[in-house]
Amino acid sequence: MSDFRPSHVLRKCAAIGAVAVLAIASACGGATGESDATDDGDSSKPLIYGAFATPLEEPWDGAIHAALMEAKEDGTIRYKYVDNLNTADKMERGLRDIAGNEKPDAIIGDAFAAEEAVRKVAAEFPDTPFAFGSGEKPVAPNMSVFDNWLQDPAYLAGMLSGSLTKSNTLGVVAAMPIPEVNRIVNAYVAGAKSVNPDVTVKVSFINSFFDPAAAKQAAAAQIGAGADVMFAEREGVIAAAEDADIPVIGMMVDQKSDAPKHVATSLLWHMRPTVDAIVEQATSKPAAEDLGEFSFMINEGSELAPLNADIVGGIPEDLITKIEAKKSEIMDGSFVTPVDESAPAGSIDVSKD
Structure with a gap:
């Protein structure tokens, strides 16, 4: 019998491992969701912070988290996250705390239920790259957007x-x-x-x-x-x-x-190409980009x-x-x-x- 397989080996490995990663994530998340266990403390690597509106059992945010975990395991980044920021108020307070106290090199998450709150905090921290799942446009100088083009x-x-x-x-x-x-x-x-x-x-x-x-x-x-x-x-x-x-x-x-x-x-949804683009911002300077093309099937x-x-x-x-x-x-x-x-x-x- 012929076999319908992913066309790229790295993407195949990410897909196979994603469910296992999510099982680990659900144990780390919860009501507060914050997990420091993924940060290896190596300050030579950029710190990427995930800010998620839903619990990580929800596949949309789970796919982003899986790609960030993969980048962390590859030694590309340090990674921390918080999930279940399920109201605009929680998202705004959480982002302000992350940006002001954790001082990450970039923040990634989803803004569909809190567009105004995310963009408000991003404007307050123009030197920190923000990259969020969004149905709206990028905003200079530091608010990039992406979406799942499936x-x-x-x-x-x-x-x-x-x-x-x-x-x-x-x-x-x-x-x-x-x-x-x-x-x-x-x-x-x-x-x-x-x-x-x-x-x-x-x-x-x-x-x-x-x-x-x-x-x-x-x-x-x-x-x-x-x-x-x-x-x-x-x-x-x-x-x-x-x-x-x-x-x-x-x-x-x-x-x-x-x-x-x-x-x-x-x-x-293979978020790793999008994550890599965000890490590039984190190691150079903030940008306001539409990263949607990185989710196209033709771009793996x-x-x-x-x-x-x-x-x-x-x-x-x-x-x-x-x-x-x-x-x-x-x-x-x-x-x-x-x-x-x-x-x-x-x-x-x-x-x-």
Whole structure:
């Protein structure tokens, strides 16, 4: 059987190790989240500080943390972090404390729920590079932005799902209808319809970046309505798919270990190219850059995890070949996944039910 593998050895190692890293991280994080255990004390290396809005069990921030841990293990940086800064006030106080007292060489995190707070503190410390996941623009002199551009692996995952479904109904549970989520969901839908024009894709938004219970409940409702393949854009969906004994697509890191007989593959976000760009700022001078291109699949910033043929129902060999061929077209530039950031057709906000 042919094998759908990441194309770059370093990226492959990062993806395989990410779940283990997150398991370690969750033990270090928690309510306060701060962990000094990752700092080896070597002042010749730049100190990078992670400031995360969610617990690190949430895959989006977990992917950033995994890349920073990898850079730390490579001896490139010193690394400290705090997680669960889940309100704008907490984020603002946390960033001001980090920048003023820890004096890191750069701060990296996510600003989607606290854009104004992050930018306010960045302006107060113009000599410290800030690089945050954001839907807004960079701000001179020191506020860079990035995002997870996963439309390519999402399209491939959609092809897989559209081919595996027997009911012609797929389910997606996602955070909220904002551009960076919409483009992933829409690419998944487009991939599914490219191989199965008759497929219906149910999309539910839970209006939260981290609410596993709500996500699981929304997934169970979709499964009850006929969905027989799920896309876990949010944490909690895999558990529902495992309970229902159906295939599911993971998100951000390779989530196969969460349900080895049910996770068919995962969208992988390789943050290391972005981290390396931020470290370069930390060792030179602050900048205001859009670092989004470092997450593109063609730049090895995103990928589809190895296809898991051992899932319930299996994955046919000819389907693996078809997905490999489309991946090659993406990587050589002959196919460009459409970027559609509008709200997916027919989507619902289950948080209002």
